[in-house]
Amino acid sequence: MSWLSRISTLCIALAVALAMNACTLRPLYSTGAGGIGPQADLPAIAVDPPETREEQVYRNALLFALRGGGEGDATRYGLIYRITIREQEIAVERGTGVPNAYQLTGGVSFLLKDSASGESLFGASATASDTYARSSQNFSNVRARRDAEDRLAKTLAELTLARLAAYFATN
Numbered sequence: 001m002s003w004l005s006r007i008s009t010l011c012i013a014l015a016v017a018l019a020m021n022a023c024t025l026r027p028l029y030s031t032g033a034g035g036i037g038p039q040a041d042l043p044a045i046a047v048d049p050p051e052t053r054e055e056q057v058y059r060n061a062l063l064f065a066l067r068g069g070g071e072g073d074a075t076r077y078g079l080i081y082r083i084t085i086r087e088q089e090i091a092v093e094r095g096t097g098v099p100n101a102y103q104l105t106g107g108v109s110f111l112l113k114d115s116a117s118g119e120s121l122f123g124a125s126a127t128a129s130d131t132y133a134r135s136s137q138n139f140s141n142v143r144a145r146r147d148a149e150d151r152l153a154k155t156l157a158e159l160t161l162a163r164l165a166a167y168f169a170t171n
Helices: 003-021 053-067 138-170
Strands: 045-047 077-092 099-114 120-133
Touching (some): 053 077, 077 138, 099 138
Parallel strands (some): 045 077
Antiparallel strands (some): 077 099, 099 120
């Protein structure tokens, strides 16, 4: 390697180091300037009761993610949510034309409110999808759909958690 290529490599490395030093990104769950991060506010969120089985799976997954399986802090925030799930055929059997694969597309819309004042603080939505296959056995079809709904609800809970953590990290 010639001295010219070594110098150019050194200059590139120096430029990259300077660019990285100017970067203002930080990990989502790190502590901020005040020494507390979003994980201090997340356990203080009370999640509305569910109306459907899918909402129950979503709520359970979200509460576990917010509180880690423990009791929550004193409630300072309330979370209102609604989930919608739509089913679509994505494959059919050759010869019979009977659908044998389905895609579930789900969405959650949520609103975070201050418990004391009732003021709306943050609202967002998230979407996700999951698939399942059908067979000639009725029980396996019911179970496959339910498993896909559960996976979808848990994914929506993870997306909700990420958006709530990002909100608390920036506000």
